[in-house]
Amino acid sequence: xxxxxxxxxxxxxxxxxxxxxxxxxxxxxxxxxxxxxxxxxxxxxxxxxxxxxxxxxxxxxxxxxxxxxxxxxxxxxxxxxxxxxxxxxxxxxxxxxxxxxxxxxxxxxxxxxxxx
Amino acid sequence: xxxxxxxxxxxxxxxxxxxxxxxxxxxxxxxxxxxxxxxxxxxxxxxxxxxxxxxxxxxxxxxxxxxxxxxxxxxxxxxxxxxxxxxxxxxxxxxxxxxxxxxxxxxxxxxxxxxxxxxxxxxxxxxxxxxxxxxxxxxxxxxxxxxxxxxxxxxxxxxxxxxxxxxxxxxxxxxxxxxxxxxxxxxxxxxxxxxxxxxxxxxxxxxxxxxxxxxxxxxxxxxxxxxxxxxxxxxxxxxxxxxxxxxxxxxxxxxxxxxxxxxxxxxxxxxxxxxxxxxxxxxxxxxxxxxxxxxxxxxxxxxxxxxxxxxxxxxxxxxxxxxxxxxxxxxxxxxxxxxx
Numbered sequence: 001x002x003x004x005x006x007x008x009x010x011x012x013x014x015x016x017x018x019x020x021x022x023x024x025x026x027x028x029x030x031x032x033x034x035x036x037x038x039x040x041x042x043x044x045x046x047x048x049x050x051x052x053x054x055x056x057x058x059x060x061x062x063x064x065x066x067x068x069x070x071x072x073x074x075x076x077x078x079x080x081x082x083x084x085x086x087x088x089x090x091x092x093x094x095x096x097x098x099x100x101x102x103x104x105x106x107x108x109x110x111x112x113x114x115x116x
Numbered sequence: 117x118x119x120x121x122x123x124x125x126x127x128x129x130x131x132x133x134x135x136x137x138x139x140x141x142x143x144x145x146x147x148x149x150x151x152x153x154x155x156x157x158x159x160x161x162x163x164x165x166x167x168x169x170x171x172x173x174x175x176x177x178x179x180x181x182x183x184x185x186x187x188x189x190x191x192x193x194x195x196x197x198x199x200x201x202x203x204x205x206x207x208x209x210x211x212x213x214x215x216x217x218x219x220x221x222x223x224x225x226x227x228x229x230x231x232x233x234x235x236x237x238x239x240x241x242x243x244x245x246x247x248x249x250x251x252x253x254x255x256x257x258x259x260x261x262x263x264x265x266x267x268x269x270x271x272x273x274x275x276x277x278x279x280x281x282x283x284x285x286x287x288x289x290x291x292x293x294x295x296x297x298x299x300x301x302x303x304x305x306x307x308x309x310x311x312x313x314x315x316x317x318x319x320x321x322x323x324x325x326x327x328x329x330x331x332x333x334x335x336x337x338x339x340x341x342x343x344x345x346x347x348x349x350x351x352x353x354x355x356x357x358x359x360x361x362x363x364x365x366x367x368x369x370x371x372x373x374x375x376x377x378x379x380x381x382x383x384x385x386x387x388x389x390x391x392x393x394x395x396x397x398x399x400x401x402x403x404x405x406x407x408x409x410x411x412x413x414x415x416x417x418x419x420x421x422x423x424x425x426x427x428x429x430x431x432x433x434x435x436x437x438x439x440x441x442x443x444x445x446x447x448x449x450x451x452x453x454x455x456x
Contacts, residue, residue, distance in 0.1 A: 077324055
């Protein structure tokens, strides 16, 4: 098992055609990021392929392959694009009002569930 | 108190009264339990229950009179031998436990490939116990404890999730668990109130810090924090008077530039018998006050002795043996911690 998620900052491993990955985290920062382009016959078994576009002939077994946009306000250390507090990922707010004036707002964020 | 049965491969009356007539989805059991009920879950022929709809853990709470609501995974024969009942989200939105759901015991369950967290709570469900559960390959957190309070995790694993292995949580206890290969933190306590107690756990190879914003007053003992991307442990540092205990841990291989073994963030730490190796920056930094386990104030931690695969052993000189036996091998008892 190993972790090649973008947060790890490691380059993807160099592998031969037909390589089998098991229990590897390949989460990428941006949706539809190509990985292992040009490598054929790969198998991904029980890997996390969030935001990955794998080669078209790859075999994916029991590995989530969704695409999502991460919120920098949730993950400030991930090197994501800077967003305002009131970003597109806000799903709820808690507002404190005194004498009719809003004095504080707490934003609740959620990474975008699915990007097609 | 009723015993109920779930078998996603059953073909009987689908009323949960026996293995023959087991509920065919775990949701049916959740919807019908009462306090004190025990629900045994198995796959008699398949390998998992693939969700066909969102899963909602919003059943009736257990209570202190009738007992906890228990869900226990079994092998295909219906015996509890540690075999997990696997719940595959397969992109279904996972709806979290609701406010009324307290005092639940989940044993031998696996939550994977949810489009949100593997398991989470809303509106403060309390007093959950997880035994031998796995949370893996979920889109966000392995476990989202943002609203879940007083959870106990025993021999659980959270790995390869799209964010943190465990997110927040108040009063969380963790024994012999592993958090590894997650995209974010191994465990993000979020600085919430309530002490984190961690004993005998493995936190390694996570894409961010191993343990992050651990509340002051935490107790972290006999655990391995190794090879996490941005550092080992970072305490929250919000309290001026709670003492965080760090005893008998290995904190090693945080070797990206400037990575710290333990960033105390100004907290008071009580330390002893830890082993540090190959942390790029300081092994311990930013402690408001350091208290040592020996009453003469001497430091029993071992730092950078080049011993990268051993637990705590006697300091050179042999006088500082705080265990009942002088044999380092005998002091280390093998404990199997699940990593899948």
